[in-house]
Amino acid sequence: MAAQRINQIRYPVVDTSEIMETGTDENKVYVAVGKIMKESKSTLLWALHNSGGRQICILHVHQPAEKIPIMGTKFQIDQLEVHQVDAYHEKERQEMHQLLDKYKQTCQQTGVCAEVHYIEMDSVEKGIVEFILQHNVRRLVMGGAADKHYSKKMVQLRSKKAISVRLLAAPSCQIQFICKGNIIFTRPGRLDGTGVSISSPSLLQNANSDSGQSSLRSRSVSEGKDTISQLISPTQDYRRVMSDSRGSRISPTYSSELTPATRFSSGRAYDEWSGLSQRSPSTGSRLSTSSSEMVDDSGVIPYTINEAHLEYSSAPIFDGDLQNPSPPSVLPERGMNEELYDQLMHAMTEADNSKRDAFEESIKRRKAEKDAIEAKRRVRASENLYSEELRRRQEIVEALEKIKEEHESTKRELNGVSEELCMALEQKSVLESQIVDSNHTVQDLERKLFSAVGLLQNYKKERDELQVECDDALRLLEEMREKQVEEASCSSASQFYTEFSFSEVKEATRNFDPSLKIGEGGYGSIFRGFIRHTEVAIKMLHAQSLQGPTEFLQEVNVLSRLRHPNLVTLIGACPDAWIIIYEYLSGGSLEDRLSCKDNTPPLSWQIRIRVAAELCSVLIFLHSCGIVHGDLKPGNLLLDKNLVTKLSDFGICRVLSQNEFSSNNTSLCCRTDPKGTFVYMDPEFLSTGELTSKSDTYSFGVILLRLLTGKPALGLTKDVQRALNEENLKDILDPTAGDWPFVQAQQLALLAMNCCDVVRKNRPDLASEAWRVLEPMRVSCGLSSFGFGSERQCQIPHYFICPIFQEMMQDPVVAADGFTYEAEALRGWLDSGHNTSPMTNLELANSNLVPNHALRSAIQEWLQQP
Template sequence: MLLEMNESESGPVEEKVYVALPERLKDGKSTLSWVLNHFSNDRKIIITHVHIPPQMIPMMGTKFPANQSSPHQVNSHRQEEYEKTENYLNDYLVQCSKAKFRAEKIIFVSNDVAHGLVELVSLHGMSNLVMGAASDRRYSRGMSEVKSNTAKIVMEKALPSCKIFFICSGNLVCTREPTRPPTRTLNQVASMPMERNRQNLFTRKLSFDMWNLHLGGMIPGFSAPSTIQSSSRNSDNYSIDFSSEATRSVAASSIASEEGYSNYDLSFNRDGNFDIRFLHESRLGSQGSTSAPEQFFQGNIAGICTKLQAALVDAAKYRVQLNEEICKRERAEMDLASLIQKAEEMQNALLKEKQEMEFLHKEIERGKSRLDLLQEENKKLQEEKNIAVKELEELRNGAGCGSYGAFSEFSLLELQRATDNFSDSHKIGEGGFGCVYKGFLRNTMVAIKMLHPESLQGRLEFEREVAILSTMRHPNLVTLIGTCSEQSALVYEYLPNGSLEDRLTREGGTPPLTWQVRTRIIGEICRALLFLHLNNPNPIVHGDLKPANILLDANLVSKLSDFGLSRLLMKSNTNTSVYRTENLRGTFAYMDPEFLSSGEITVKSDVYSFGIIVLRLLTGKLPVNIAADVEGAIATDSLHLIIDESAGEWPFVQAKQLANLGLRCAQMRRRKRPDMESEWKFVESLMMAASLSELPSFRSQLDDRGIPSYFRCPIFKKVMKDPHIAADGYTYEAEAIKDWLDSGHKTSPMTNLPLVHLELTPNHALCSAIQEWLLGHP
């Protein structure tokens, strides 16, 4: 154990551990850690450091910078050096405090570390010392002896009574065991006979900077050597170490001066004893004798010790006062630090509050910007609403009546009963408009479309769809049965085969559509668009033509639905029917590129969507980049590689014709696209050819005599020779429907609803089919 046991006058023993360490914590941390790990915390740690000031020369037992010219400058420089060293050593005290050890520090000034440690061992009567063993940080586990010159000198010259432990990199290298008991203290020496007072005296620990203390005012020519130190902060007992040459010289000089001798001879023994031999008679006369020097010597050693002790007592009082001042200064610094910390906290709080205020201001600005955008959008929606209302009025006026026409009005209660209170089990579709439910209403299976009533846009779509479907009838337009105004609901005929999108993706495992059915659907879509685009007095654009809005009935007959985005076109200054809007809505892959760039929608916008649908029915591919894929296949004569094989064996000539039709309609520039009227005859011929090869479907529509039912006129009940399409969407014999109209009827002979107009359109496709059938059935 590294214990320092010094006996005081009262008898109790204080256990200490002396540890010699360099200034910086990183250089001595491992040595101190070894001590803290090997001893219990009831022992006090004494951090010992030998300080070597720069450019020092020895002067009377102490050291001064060689370049200093005055005591004040010397002391100022020393104080700075001392404070800097003391601040470094405080890190060791912190390390001891964390390990719950009591600790103090000693700063000893010397021009050599090794000799300074040797002198400290003697001054403090150390029984045990811990220090480094190597000159650098290299250490090997087999190392068993000291390496540095400092360690070697201390091992050789330190008091034999001191046990020294040499540490390197946190490991014990070796130990120098003591060879004799510790040196006695000043009190012990004072109680011994006078002739033994010549033995070395050693001191207790100095807790303040004694090498700045001058005692010249008390002892002539004396400057306090570094070997004069106080016992503790609260003790007035001091001792003088006469093992130092500087201290012995001061003592001899003082004795000779007081006795009047100008010359003396001072000699020392190996054990530290010294003798003074005077070379001349005293200045005071012949008082001296051969025995006088010995009597003088013995009598004045105690006197000198008494004077020195008195001086050191005064120095201790000064030190206490100095310590009190230091404590006051430390408290003031702590108070100042606390005030600074509070000021910094207040500053941080103000900064944080300022940042929060800036954030709130930014949020307010964003809110204002958002409000402006919403107001602008609301203004645009209001303009859209006004235009839509105007369109609705024109649609109603075009129908020749002031209402939506003859269709039923249903209550919300009826719809709830028909759909089991809109149960999810009845839901058959969902989108941005709302949800679609299947229900049984008034003995009829229907589809109920629930729009979002809280949305202005939804309400406009509701009104627009009602206005269009209530005034128009066509075999390839979905039939509107009625509405529910209190819930913004539309009631349609129920089409059991879902949408064309579902059938192309084979939703629910449904079988693929044959090429004959696909060709017929292309013709039916073309016919429906032709009906809308030729509407008088203003054409109608569907606006959202895509497979999801094309429904299929039980016989896979297609019907256009979802007219919420439809537009009634007005003649512009250039006599072109266009509609301008900033509310670009629809499905991107099917939207007219020029509509996306200009906001102008025309009948050619539907033509573009129709072209994409034709290419998709032909290839089964997704709509994105489909036109480029088909165009590339035609250019490389590899169209047969991209045709949808699940539709069966396409006639190659007809497949190529459909591919060219789709590409013509899907041109990027609007002026390069055809209109439905110019393409109808071509499409009609393709549809007729496909219908003739679709034997199972064809035969399913034969009557008892083998004649297809749609070959007969609904009025004459005979096979038609000159079929014409009326405004109600049905095909009649030209003579029969003209007689009906000429007799003053303005309603449909099939639905009894008012006809939108009285114009008739020749049904060339049906006429060709009838003629071809008659040739095969004479």
């Protein structure tokens, strides 16, 4: 057979560069979800289980609200301010992100990491269509109807959004519509193009390795109808017929064949190709203007189209449809002789018969191949069943071996238990004999125990009698020791104060004239008198006084040994009559001045701050000496003629251990019965009976609140705390004290509330924290009272006075409103949260403070004037 030369014809193929550039989402499945997670969750779960390993992308269309609810009414967005609309839309976006996070968590729970995309649009269907167009989405899953509309027979879309997306979405996008976790409709995607299809090469597949036969499936790609017509119309191959002296040769003007990618022998190639050419539409030919393919049961094997230049050494072979072998009418016209025409017809008839035989043979061959494949499949199934049966048999054998081992182990355990039972029976007999011996021993011991119990009772009775005698002796010893201590205290204390006789005291009070009585309480009475040409206050305790001999001696000992400018001075005492003699203080008590008793003028805020500082100073001194007063209240704070504070009444004070006390150690305490005034007493002292220096701190805080407000102590802490929380402290300040500086009043209120903390450990330390606040105020009050009572106070220029503190400025600064203030006052005003002018109540342009050097120089020159 003549040699054949075959060249592959490369037909035009669709240019996929554009598809590859825009088809980046080919391996992604987009799932459209809505605001109601219950409706969209089933759609998302369906996509997760049917994604085929593709990337899941969550798609949500956010619709900004057109109406915004305010106070129960919805307003159009064009009726509201821009910032209100932006704030509401931002809130909606935050809720949208939270919803998308929940969808993403649902994917993570199934082990899938999903991407999240969203687009803002006034219409959901428009948003989905726009997103598909922008991102060239190829696969989309979305809801087709509400879950309540689902039925097993549902095949149509019920959702208007789904219908719109199906009609308007890009044709290249495949859309699957889901309802209640079931797919109800699929809109397939396609690549748009005119007369263009895409083919890809493939390899031959062997259907039977033993026979070496191969089943083929070919797919050809063509463009236009001219090329295909050359393959199927045999009449066009007869247009040119040439002859010579050596014989006749028929050369087709153009021929093309469907050639497999592998080589066959010339004879077999002829049979195969003849069978393919002979196939008619009735036998399942798939040749069309766009593609042709041959299908068998073994799979799909594409073919390429080749252009063949074939030379034949024998009778010519014509490609074409041989069902109509009549030659065209042009041959007789060209003068072909009758003999040549008969030979041609004979050859065509033989070719037709050969092709028909080849076609029938190919059908038989494909049937045999199909049977071989089915047999091979059955063999493989039998092999799988055999393997499975073999595996089960092996498992049964292993299980039997395991049961056998367990049986042997149980048998060994049974033998061991039997041996142990025999040993236990032997031990039982031994123990029974020991029990009999033990019973005899117990009986002997019981008799001995009864006799020992009687002897023990006698010893116990004698011990009780001796204990009573010992207790009597110890009590007598304690009484004698107390008497010695009292005598020693009296003798030692008498060295630090003067002892007066009862007759001197009686003469000084004109026999305790009621007109000289200046005070009276549960402890006794206080008289005003003159003793040894000195005006004194005489405190005489009653027989039923709250202060007993111990408290009387303690107060005398404390006051006789301590000296401080703010402690009342002890003049002397009369131990026989329980009388204590103090210096006379004409200013009365702080309680009297706060209540304006006998029409006394109220104390100014400067004096009240000074009283607080002096009280803090004397408490720091007492605590450093290990003394807790225990009964701080305004009634025990006396004022002299210069309104200097003096602390008195040390009857129930407690002295802590001197060798253990430290000013920094607040854990030292003295256990005693609660005494004092209830509203000023430490709550922890009332509950535990432990008196510490922090107990005085609590009472000090209540006194500070009374100095600020002038109100009674009962319930005062709650009122001040409420005023601080509502930022109306000025409404609760005592107006009779003058115009309180806001900054200083606020600092005092905060300090007082910290001192009144119910938890003892949270209260501030007086020396390190409270004094740091009160000392600058005391100095400031001293400056503000400069020239107090003199004519010069009235001559201070008004522009030297701070509008906030109402006192002469030391560091004047100019604010943004153009007014001059004390720097400390204005900083306190700004730090308290104000951004308006203290003078005009208008908002300040800025918080910059410019020093007023000229005014400061003028103040200094004025102060230096004689």
